[in-house]
Amino acid sequence: MSAIEKHTIAVLVDNEPGVLARVIGLFSGRGYNIESLTVAEVDRANNLSRITVVTSGTPMIIVQIKAQLSRLVPIHTVRDLTDEGPHVERELALIKVVGTGEKRIESLRLADIFRARVVDSTIDSFVFEMTGSTEKLNAFINLMEPLGLADVSRTGVVAISRGSAKF
Amino acid sequence: MSVERMAGAEMLIKALGDQGVDVVFGYPGGAVLPIYDAIFKQNQVRHILVRHEQAAVHAAEGYARSTGKVGVVLVTSGPGATNAVTGLTDALMDSIPIVCLTGQVPTHLIGNDAFQEADTTGITRPCTKHNYLVKDVNDLSRVIHEAFYVARTGRPGPVVIDLPKDILFANGPYSPPTAIAHKSYRPQTDPDKAKIEEAVELIANAKKPIFYGGGGIINSGEKACALFQEFVKLTGYPCTLTLMGLGAYPAGDKQFLGMLGMHGMYEANHAMHDCDVMVAIGSRFDDRVTGRLNAFAPNSKKIHIDIDPSSLNKNVRVDVPIVGDAGKALEAMLEVWKSKKPKIDKPALAEWWRQIDQWRSRDCLRYEKTDKVIKPQFALERLYAATRNRDTYITTEVGQHQMWAAQFMKFEEPKRWMTSGGLGTMGYGLPAAMGVQIAHPGATVIDIAGEASILMNIQELSTLAQYRLPVKVFILNNQYMGMVRQWQELMHGGRYAESYTASLPDFVKLAEAFGAVGLRATKTSEVDDVIKEMLETDRTVVVDMAVDQLENCFPMIPSGAAHNEMLLGPSDKREGGPVSEEGMVLV
């Protein structure tokens, strides 16, 4: 068995009903992993959406995933950012921490270190907004656990290649 | 030129006409009544009224496979659409171009659990190549033309167009088919030149080569088949075909080793196992073909040509993967071959053929010759002898009879053989034969059936009667779901749970009840007479051939075994039983 690899794949699709269902159905129907999936319109004039999917599998499976995606009729382009070299990956999280006293102060201090922003506060709660790599978000959320972590909402990974190359 | 405006239903018929459609297989219902009204008012497109929507799709498959054209289906919403699902899945697995029009509740009721509403695009998403829900009559003609384009190009497949009833009544502009490239769907048909040269080099230097062709060659067209034959003959190399590929190379030619795979020929499977260069064209390394993967052609370099990139390196890692149309790739390879005029290793090839002839001499289709009972193989040998010089098309149901048909009926040309390969759908053969007969009115069309399978779409005898289609149904009646029973014998200690086909109808009377002719043979001496009478009767005929109940289909690669571990007959025993532990879990 070859080793399992994690790949970030960007897919440009027609922004039409059912496209997301096709992509998700493909992954579940063929037993592929989805670690995260994001989608939003990126080109209004041409009615295109971009799906970023983080998946894992053996090299042979990763090649299959890309070939299967390319086969879907409304899919324009499939790009494996992991294979193609340097790229930027970011995720955004909203993190609610509830508490008072020492814990509350500690959460704020850590938020500062991690460059998280306070986007809502009451006398016993904060909502932090944080952007960064998945690992950085995981680290911050883990630290909040003992300090009163109450709720987390995350976007999943979005990614783009470095340099001047266009999609 | 002024744009023509018309109601959606009329637009649909016009679009079908412009796509060259002459026949539609369908079944009416509330949601598609406007289409039926439009059909009533014209006589360009003929409608064949089936008796079950599954049969409509299989009939369209038979039509498509025997003509190379797109098969068209029309069904109503809800149950009409869900009944079509098996046929659509069958067409997807076997890469058959189908356009299936489904009725839908009006757009304003979608999502309301309206009467006969089903989420048809949702249900058919995984069993179609693509599907559409038309929500604006202005999109209708474009969608229909696009659907035909998607269905027939690239790797062909079924496409569903879901049509809400209000769209069928609404007026809109009609646009004829155009040659504009699709914005995202662009199948790659031209092969990479460098890879073609690499492939030719490998082929030329082979010592133990084999060509392994599949249904993709037939799908590519008659020209691809001719080029395949030319290339194989030019090299002098052996050639095997998959179940779906039968007919792509003439069965009577000495370079043909027969079908490969689970019930394929001993010589074909052994040649696959021992080859040093494998040339796979339009075949997809299906598990029925490869046997145990880690023992599949272990010492070979593999070239794989397929129009579907996802078929390459899916089950088996190949050395030279080539995306492209089989015909174009063969043309390119022939060109390179002819210009380079490579010297092949003649002594090595002679030695390879000597080895192959040794495998051939095992005579793997041998069966017990007897007068006591009709052996199914004997019945098919006689059927083949009686039909080989006629204009014959063969369809099958699924089971032992299907495998025997693949072994004993020989096909000299493509499009003569229709069987459910990928999905293995019992009930395929009779409606498929119906579609073939519609396309080829004067031909002899025979459904080789099992007594269990035939009951799955037996209602179509009524359709055959209505349209006076002289299809011949040739039932090898062993009173068992023979293939199930064979697996139970091999893997489950002979405990024949629910595989006996009890309470069978009297097929002769059944035929008569449907206005067809029923014939029966119970003794070997009757076989030829019954076949003769069947062929001489210009009406629908059902033949009930009472065959040996317990005959098994050999040769066989037991599940989980390798190509060189075939069982040749009932006395062929393997240590620890025929099927390994890993093999037991395989289907």
Ligand SMILES: Cc1ncc(C[n+]2csc(CCOP(=O)(O)OP(=O)(O)O)c2C)c(N)n1
């Ligand atoms: C729709 C469907 N249901 C179940 C099966 C599983 N199956 C495969 S072969 C077979 C038995 C077929 O019996 P029969 O038609 O009598 O053919 P025989 O094997 O006896 O020649 C069954 C049940 C199938 N292939 N298709």
Ligand SMILES: [Mg+2]
């Ligand atoms: Mg049977």
